[in-house]
Amino acid sequence: xxxxxxxxxxxxxxxxxxxxxxxxxxxxxxxxxxxxxxxxxxxxxxxxxxxxxxxxxxxxxxxxxxxxxxxxxxxxxxxxxxxxxxxxxxxxxxxxxxxxxxxxx
Amino acid sequence: xxxxxxxxxxxxxxxxxxxxxxxxxxxxxxxxxxxxxxxxxxxxxxxxxxxxxxxxxxxxxxxxxxxxxxxxxxxxxxxxxxxxxxxxxxxxxxxxxxxxxxxxxxxxxxxxxxxxxxxxxxxxxxxxxxxxxxxx
Numbered sequence: 259x260x261x262x263x264x265x266x267x268x269x270x271x272x273x274x275x276x277x278x279x280x281x282x283x284x285x286x287x288x289x290x291x292x293x294x295x296x297x298x299x300x301x302x303x304x305x306x307x308x309x310x311x312x313x314x315x316x317x318x319x320x321x322x323x324x325x326x327x328x329x330x331x332x333x334x335x336x337x338x339x340x341x342x343x344x345x346x347x348x349x350x351x352x353x354x355x356x357x358x359x360x361x362x363x
Numbered sequence: 364x365x366x367x368x369x370x371x372x373x374x375x376x377x378x379x380x381x382x383x384x385x386x387x388x389x390x391x392x393x394x395x396x397x398x399x400x401x402x403x404x405x406x407x408x409x410x411x412x413x414x415x416x417x418x419x420x421x422x423x424x425x426x427x428x429x430x431x432x433x434x435x436x437x438x439x440x441x442x443x444x445x446x447x448x449x450x451x452x453x454x455x456x457x458x459x460x461x462x463x464x465x466x467x468x469x470x471x472x473x474x475x476x477x478x479x480x481x482x483x484x485x486x487x488x489x490x491x492x493x494x495x496x497x498x499x
Binding site: 260264287288291292293294295296297298299300301302303305306329332333336337340 | 421424435464468473
């Protein structure tokens with residue numbers, strides 16, 4: 259469920275990035291790399307788990323599924339927070355700078 | 364357990380390699396390409412250090428989110444020795460085994476996907492050059 263949540267987040271971010279490309283004013287690319295990297299790593303985890311559990315892997319207990327989904331959403335939220343920090347620090351549109359400095363008349 | 368440490372270690376190495384490469388790279392090659400399929404524009408070929416940056420981002424991003432998962436499951440703690448399984452030899456051996464299997468597989472898969480991206484980008488670059496009119 260964590261893998262699925264992250265893959266969906268990665269796909270959505272990639273579509274948003276493609277729509278806005280080649281301009282990257284919102285730095286959506288950062289989110290794409292982060293979510294795709296995590297998705298690939300969780301895919302490996304899933305393969306190892308599948309090798310261990312076989313078909314049982316696809317029938318998780320509802321409580322486990324819910325916990326994994328909760329974790330997936332938390333991971334997506336953490337990714338968004340990291341992206342927001344990078345966006346504000348790099349400030350590609352100069353919004354933060356404009357808010358900190360006022361033009362002298 | 365601590366599988367994310369392997370891609371994180373690779374990320375450290377590739378980040379250093381990127382910085383070194385960036386400092387040694389000269390001016391990027393300029394080529395004329397049809398970016399939107401209509402008019403010819405002069406464009407710079409992206410240097411290898413930038414492509415290596417893709418791998419850095421994949422590795423750092425993935426490792427960071429996986430580290431969070433390990434905190435979630437109580438496998439990483441904010442006190443020494445930071446990894447709960449490192450506190451006794453039996454669990455430590457199990458943890459090292461997981462790092463050697465799942466951790467290495469993660470690093471290999473991410474690197475393989477990046478290598479695939481390099482191949483695809485090289486094909487796209489070659490195609491863009493081939494598509495140019497003869498006079499250019």
